[in-house]
Amino acid sequence: MRQTMSFLVCLILMAGCSETLGPNRIPPGSTITFSLPPDEVFRSAARVVEETYRIDSVDRDRGIIRAVPMEYTAKESIASMSDVLVQSNHTFRRVLTLQVRSISDNQVSVSARADLQRLDTTPIAAFANQRQGDDRPAEQRNAGVxxxxxxxxxxxxxxxxxxxxxxxxxxIRQLVKENSL
Known part of the structure; x- marks a missing residue:
């Protein structure tokens, strides 16, 4: 029993709680700063995003640039234990958000946040279909729909x-450097 408890404690400690945030906190991203006007840095950031990604939305007032999520298929075992057991292809996407904001009169910061997400629609839909054949009482809307x-x-x-x-x-740093020379 003691070994089992020690194993579980070690497992929990190894899993960790990285990047846990409260519901109202915006996750931080990697940041660089420039001593240039904000409009010039914003244009450079938008141009770099256009080269690599496609721009989804631009909010000049808040200084936010969002890219269209870039999807790809890969065999990665990073999400669940079933991935370790069954090495199958999954659909992933990278979601990129940039924020350009003025720190002071001549200081501008650019923050980048890239999140990796996995498409989990198929397993969730399979479990929804599995619940349809259940004989436990259910609300009418869940009965077969x-x-x-x-x-x-x-x-x-x-x-x-x-x-x-x-x-x-x-x-972005390279493009701003080229434009300022």
Whole structure:
């Protein structure tokens, strides 16, 4: 019994609680600063995002640039224990958000946040279908009908992509440097 408890405690400690945030906290991203006008840095950041990604939305007032999520298929075992047991292809996407904000009169910071997410719609829909054949009492809406919410795509956040954040910030730094020469 003691060995079992020790094993469970070690397992929990190894799993850790990295990047836990409260419900109202905005997750921080990698940041660089410039001694240039904010408009010039914002234009450079938007141009770099256009080169690598496609721009989804731009909010000049808040200084936020969002890229269209970039999807790809890969065999990665980073999300669940079933991935370790069954090495199958999964659909992932990288979600990129940049924020350009003025710190002082001549200081501008650029923050990048790249999150890696996995498409988990299929397993969730399978469990929804499994519940349809259950003989336990259910509300009428659950009796044989999958709701739109269950049918919608479900993306699970896996981790931050620090390499993508640094890559985009390095490109912005390089472009700003070229433009200021």
């Amino acid at each position: 999958i709701t739109d919410r269950e049918r919608a795509e479900v993306w699970t956040s896996i981790r931050r992509d620090y390499a993508a954040e640094q890559e985009i910030l390095d490109k």
